[in-house]
Amino acid sequence: MATADGRFYTPCISAHAIRMTATITSLTLDAFLAAAEGRAYRMALVATRRSADALDIVQDAMLQLVQHYRARPHSEWPLLFQRILQRRITDWHRQQTQQRRWFWQAPIADDEMDDDPIAQIEDSRDGNPVALLERAGDIETVLEVLAQLPLRQQQAFMLRVWEGLDVADTASAMQCGEGSVKTHLFRALHTLRAALLAE
Amino acid sequence: MSDDIERQHEISARDRELAQRLTHTLDRSVDTLDADTRARLAALRHAALSRSRTQRAIAVFAIAASLVAVISLPWFAHRHAMTTVAASEDMAYLNVDPQMLEDMDMLQAIGERE
Numbered sequence: 001m002a003t004a005d006g007r008f009y010t011p012c013i014s015a016h017a018i019r020m021t022a023t024i025t026s027l028t029l030d031a032f033l034a035a036a037e038g039r040a041y042r043m044a045l046v047a048t049r050r051s052a053d054a055l056d057i058v059q060d061a062m063l064q065l066v067q068h069y070r071a072r073p074h075s076e077w078p079l080l081f082q083r084i085l086q087r088r089i090t091d092w093h094r095q096q097t098q099q100r101r102w103f104w105q106a107p108i109a110d111d112e113m114d115d116d117p118i119a120q121i122e123d124s125r126d127g128n129p130v131a132l133l134e135r136a137g138d139i140e141t142v143l144e145v146l147a148q149l150p151l152r153q154q155q156a157f158m159l160r161v162w163e164g165l166d167v168a169d170t171a172s173a174m175q176c177g178e179g180s181v182k183t184h185l186f187r188a189l190h191t192l193r194a195a196l197l198a199e
Numbered sequence: 200m201s202d203d204i205e206r207q208h209e210i211s212a213r214d215r216e217l218a219q220r221l222t223h224t225l226d227r228s229v230d231t232l233d234a235d236t237r238a239r240l241a242a243l244r245h246a247a248l249s250r251s252r253t254q255r256a257i258a259v260f261a262i263a264a265s266l267v268a269v270i271s272l273p274w275f276a277h278r279h280a281m282t283t284v285a286a287s288e289d290m291a292y293l294n295v296d297p298q299m300l301e302d303m304d305m306l307q308a309i310g311e312r313e
Contacts, residue, residue, distance in 0.1 A: 030248055037240045038229040055239060062247040067254070129213075136220040139228045160209075161218045162225050167209075182209055189214045192221065 029070055032077050033062055040085050043158050046146045047089045057092060061085040082163060082173045086155055090175075093151050128197075135196045145195045149188055152176075156184035157192070 037058060044054035061084045069080045135141050146154060152174065159170040160181065171178045210218055 030244065033244045033247070034241070037244055038232055038237070041232070041236065041240055042225065042229050051236070055243060058240065059243040059247060062244055063250065066247050129216075132217065133220050136217055137224055139224055139231065142221055142224045143228060157221075162222050185209060189210060189218065193214065193217060196217075 057088045060088050079169050086173045135199050152184045153188035157188040160185050
């Protein structure tokens with residue numbers, strides 16, 4: 001896909017989705033998990049910020065997929081895996097919130113909370129686009145900025161943009177309405193842009 | 200970025216470029232995972248697959264054992280009933296009064312002598 005400055009970017013997500021759909025019929029469950037585990041780990045790590053917890057979440061997701069959905073058609077595995085993974089990540093966040101409440105600590109930022117982060121962020125759309133894209137290309141910066149997003153925004157961005165799921169599948173994986181997915185994605189992109197410009 | 204997103208105008212042209220760059224960066228972050236993490240993920244995958252295999256083997260064995268039990272129980276019950284009948288017949292023979300047997304032997308002996 002060509003951009004304004006004439007450079008070409010590989011449309012990674014859609015290509016990945018197409019590749020998955022095209023070859024999924026010939027994949028074994030082992031091969032599917034081998035292809036998905038790295039992305040799943042990265043997603044869980046961004047959400048939890050703890051390597052051990054991220055590995056636990058990925059293991060649980062793998063185990064559940066193998067135990068309950070092995071016999072399902074191969075084409076359903078990616079969505080089922082994401083659904084299980086996102087549920088485990090959400091459960092982990094709920095447990096953390098409970099523990100924090102128990103020890104009188106401040107709860108983790110959540111989209112469902114009253115404070116709207118958008119209202120707190122200055123609209124900085126006129127920032128330097130070259131610097132913005134440069135920062136968006138730095139792995140450490142991107143992971144840090146993504147980790148700061150509220151969970152629902154993180155999930156909407158990861159599933160909708162990175163995994164390339166459609167709105168209905170993203171809503172199904174996040175267990176929310178399609179309207180919520182669009183709202184979370186909009187907020188996520190707004191927050192990401194502002195955070196990258198502020199870096 | 201998927202064409203679906205573009206179609207639904209969820210992302211503005213400016214954000215599209217940003218989203219594209221971010222996805223590319225995330226892809227790179229997966230490609231650059233360290234060897235230790237990759238090895239641990241592979242171990243977890245093998246454990247998940249093998250644990251499932253073991254559990255399936257146990258389930259198959261349990262089902263087979265149940266089937267064998269269901270099929271063999273009536274046969275055992277029937278055999279047990281036959282053994283009980285035979286035993287009761289033996290007992291019936293043993294229940295004959297020994298005195299009567301002695302009398303019969305004595306009468307037989309007298310008869311032979313005469």
